[in-house]
Amino acid sequence: MRKPSDMFDRDFEWAELTRFATHRAPHATLGVVSGRRRQGKTYLLDALTRATGGFMFTATEAAEREALDRLGEDLAHHLGEPVPLRFDGWHQAITRLLHTTDREPRTVVLDEFPYLARSSPALPSIIQRALDPGNRSAAGPVRLLLCGSALSFMGGLLSGNAPLRGRAGLELVVPTLDFRLAARFWEIDDPRTAVLTHAVVGGTPAYRREFSRDDTPEGPDDFDPWVVRTVLNPARPLFREARYLLAEEPDLRDPALYHSVLGAIADGHPSRGGIANRLGRKSTDLAHPLGVLEDVGLIGREPDAFRRNRSTYRITEPLITFHHAVMRPAWGELERPGRGARVWERLRPAFRSKVVGPHFEALCREWTRWYASPETCGGHPSRVAAGTVNDPAARITREVDVAAFGRDGEDREKLLAIGEAKWNEPLGLGHLERLEHIRELLRARGDVRAGETRLFCFGGAGFTDDLRRRAEGNPEVQLIDPHRLHHGD
Known part of the structure; x- marks a missing residue:
């Protein structure tokens, strides 16, 4: 048929x-x-x-x-x-x-x-x-x-x-469109603009057709005006969509509580303890609201790559993240017509740090899991997650944006690659050296097989010349920019 x-x-x-x-x-x-x-x-x-x-x-x-x-x-x-x-x-x-x-x-x-x-x-x-x-x-x-x-x-x-x-x-x-399909659906050729757009509206088809009337960003210079005329425009359906998504869920019986939980996650407090501190509640009090939000598909729980007893929460609908991180703090002002451009100018830094940065990291993990080839990873990834690694000498915890695991010939898990993702900051040798240090920490632990772990540098703003020279002809170091995210492996 x-x-x-x-x-x-x-x-x-x-x-x-x-x-x-x-x-x-x-x-x-x-x-x-x-x-x-x-x-x-x-x-x-x-x-x-x-x-x-x-x-x-x-x-x-x-x-x-x-x-x-x-x-x-x-x-x-x-x-x-x-x-x-x-x-x-x-x-x-x-x-x-x-x-x-x-x-x-x-x-x-x-x-x-x-x-x-x-x-x-x-x-x-x-x-x-x-x-x-x-x-x-x-x-x-x-x-x-x-x-x-x-x-x-x-x-x-x-x-x-x-x-x-x-x-x-x-x-x-029926799933949402992934970031590659979404870029094609929105007909956005510039990969960096595609990432920014996906960070706002995700892969929901209706947000282009019915909600935006086929108004798409025409390129990098049109992204900011597009946000103002569509998402921050009180006369457009996207303006209130995030609030309606919660209102339409019959299991969410206390909207104020659920909005607060989502707001805490969007504001950079993804752990249960962090959410509890932000809301002034006990951690045990959040078991039910977090479970309900997870059941209705609005958040997902992601285990730490290296500490299975630790996990964080991520909002699965980008528009809800955008609403809570950017729109909700200025809601009263945004409801007044003609204020969108002024508010966007003021809150654009929050968009970059609280929305695009974490969203870019999530896309890098998605690319590693589903699009990176075995030749790139040094094997077939079976599990990809973010994680934290203790650095005893420095007495700090090192964050790993991407950790890809696979299986060896004896069906034992091994660490294929670790990666760092930066959206607005060009990656250089300092970032590579940080990944090399984390790899040595993991090798020293003994519980993670990291002998042949590769190093991935995800650069939304590109790479320095010295890092490019280190990576040239060296499969151990992979440089991935937005173009490779959308078109390469």
Whole structure:
């Protein structure tokens, strides 16, 4: 089945959906599609139903009776019935949906499924009974797809003792576009501008099309004006999007607390202890809010590369980081029209240090894990993380922005490479010597196999001539700039 010509990428997702929709099994089958908001799930499923002649119902927040009435109206229109269908309950509605075809496979999509399940908690169990082997033989070959953006809820549909556990033939997560795909999607040729743009809006497709009306930075000189006219413009949807993302999550019942936790992380306090100190709370008090934010996909917990009992938290949605680090401290001023340029001039240093710097480090780890070749790394990376290394002689802790681990011929873990990432500061011999010192510390520890560890220098602003001369023809030292991040290995 040919993918729509205006659909960017999503080749894997389209192939899996069409394979599921056209499967020739004579009975009804179930699939689950999830992913964070604004990633194009509805667009994908709408294209699929159009291509297969299927039916798609997009739910809203409504009581059960209203939801059933709307479903009856939409399904009657789809089937060409002269009057709306009347369902007395979800048992009857699901039975009718599973009988919309007798012979050929037909796609039926229930979009925003969490809305339906919240007003009708028994709905997953009703679907489970309808799909039981003893019942599904009476239904036609319907391909029922449940879709939603509430990640914790959608993830729980098929886990543990959930009613639908073991019933799904498809469990598809639609991800955000990674930084390389995002640069192509935004049609940004300059790699440095691509990194800056990704640090603000990430890889969410809707932020270019619907939210920015295809307004993209035309180059390095247009980035600052683009931020002012789109993200910092109170008349544009991106201005309030970060706040809406939290408001749309049903599990976040104390918005003020969750905003404070996110603000602490964005302000450079990524550990649980640092967050607790910033909020004036005990560290144990944060277990629940951190767990909820992690469950809904707004933060991720990243273990230290060299100290497994230590971890930090990172916000997974760049726009939320940008909001808390740049916009939230000046929110009252930004809400007044025409103040964006003045605020941006004042807060640009915070953007560079609190947003772009950490974001560039994360992109460097992503490049090392997924794009760096085995020839570059001296092996195939199986784990990449940031870490800290104790320096007993100096009585300080050394930070490592990138640590890549792989396996040797005897399946033992070894340290392939360590790296340092700087966005605005050209890297020189001093940075390389710091990496060499850290490598010697790791070799001396004995618990990390670092005998052949390579040294990666990630320079957002380039490299000094003496560092380039040291790296020339030396595979042990790798120089990676924004162009290589986007186009090299």
